[in-house]
Amino acid sequence: MRIPAALALVLLLPACLSAAGARKYGQPLALKEEVKVAEILANPDAYAGKKVRVKGLVTEVCEERGCWIKIGADKKEIMFKVEDGVIAFPMDAKGSTVVAEGTVSKRVLSVEQQKAMCDKEAKALSKPADYGKINGPKTIVRIEGLGAEVQ
Amino acid sequence: MTSEPARRAKPWRRWNAATHRDVGYVTVALTLAYAISGLAVNHIASWNPNYAKVKEVRQIQPLRQTDPTDSLVRAAQAQLKPEGRFKSAFQPDDDTLNLYYDQASYAVDLPTGKVLVEAVRPRPVLYAMNQLHLNAPKRLWTVIADLYALALIVLAFTGLFILKGPKGFLGRGLWLTGAGAAVPIAYWIWWRYLV
Numbered sequence: 001m002r003i004p005a006a007l008a009l010v011l012l013l014p015a016c017l018s019a020a021g022a023r024k025y026g027q028p029l030a031l032k033e034e035v036k037v038a039e040i041l042a043n044p045d046a047y048a049g050k051k052v053r054v055k056g057l058v059t060e061v062c063e064e065r066g067c068w069i070k071i072g073a074d075k076k077e078i079m080f081k082v083e084d085g086v087i088a089f090p091m092d093a094k095g096s097t098v099v100a101e102g103t104v105s106k107r108v109l110s111v112e113q114q115k116a117m118c119d120k121e122a123k124a125l126s127k128p129a130d131y132g133k134i135n136g137p138k139t140i141v142r143i144e145g146l147g148a149e150v151q
Numbered sequence: 152m153t154s155e156p157a158r159r160a161k162p163w164r165r166w167n168a169a170t171h172r173d174v175g176y177v178t179v180a181l182t183l184a185y186a187i188s189g190l191a192v193n194h195i196a197s198w199n200p201n202y203a204k205v206k207e208v209r210q211i212q213p214l215r216q217t218d219p220t221d222s223l224v225r226a227a228q229a230q231l232k233p234e235g236r237f238k239s240a241f242q243p244d245d246d247t248l249n250l251y252y253d254q255a256s257y258a259v260d261l262p263t264g265k266v267l268v269e270a271v272r273p274r275p276v277l278y279a280m281n282q283l284h285l286n287a288p289k290r291l292w293t294v295i296a297d298l299y300a301l302a303l304i305v306l307a308f309t310g311l312f313i314l315k316g317p318k319g320f321l322g323r324g325l326w327l328t329g330a331g332a333a334v335p336i337a338y339w340i341w342w343r344y345l346v
Contacts, residue, residue: 057241059249063202063271064195066287072241088287091202091271095238095251124196 027147038076047104082145100148171309188284213264
């Protein structure tokens with residue numbers, strides 16, 4: 001009787017652990033106040049370099065390495081990028097509620113920089129560079145992720 | 152007669168061989184897991200080693216963008232009849248409604264009724280190997296992975312001194328070890344300084 005009981009415990013343990021509340025990634029959450037995603041995107045200069053806490057839905061997950069997610073709320077989405085290998089979000093996080101903290105970054109890519117990125121991507125994928133989507137400087141606002149809790 | 156040389160082996164060489172043998176037994180499963188995962192992850196640009204993805208395009212009746220999200224969700228669900236547990240819905244813009252289920256996600260283009268269905272499944276076994284290889288669990292697994300790395304170092308050094316004589320380290324072993332070390336060194340110099 002002992003062996004089947006132990007076996008059942010081993011088999012059920014992952015299910016019990018996965019059901020035990022939020023899944024935590026990276027550093028523990030420390031901030032109390034949440035900032036809306038739309039607010040950050042509307043005023044990136046005011047938040048650039050500042051640590052923020054946001055809440056929303058995980059709308060996309062990096063399929064290759066789990067190294068970024070997109071957090072959506074109020075018809076707006078922001079990328080939450082984490083350091084490769086430090087945090088890896090699983091694909092089943094998609095559609096779950098997430099509370100996340102990180103530092104807002106704002107970067108403006110010139111046309112030349114975008115073309116250089118296109119060239120690099122084209123070389124890596126062995127296909128011709130496509131400049132079709134480049135129409136002027138591009139502003140990228142994202143959160144450099146430190147920690148997250150996925151419900 | 153054939154066992155005479157082994158019987159005459161010095162005690163440290165016997166201990167060395169025994170250590171190499173037993174550490175090898177203990178680490179063989181993890182070595183295979185890491186090696187298979189390494190092969191899989193090396194080619195991440197050409198395929199997804201963690202997940203198998205199935206995409207499908209479906210057609211439903213167009214939905215009114217002006218309707219509230221809750222109504223749109225009910226209307227889309229009624230037509231799509233998705234399987235699995237409903238998790239949530241999100242509108243990234245006025246024309247799109249995303250439905251998230253535990254088995255798949257549905258991106259509905261409201262004006263046209265065109266739906267992109269994406270189902271993602273972890274690849275059995277390979278997903279687990281990759282997660283362990285990349286130390287996704289952290290915590291205790293970091294300690295286990297460190298011990299495994301130390302075991303590999305032990306295997307490497309004890310492996311050098313299993314045999315003595317012309318086939319030992321001071322014979323052909325020195326040449327082969329040198330050739331093995333030259334590959335990463337030469338590649339690094341070529342890639343870092345010459346390309």
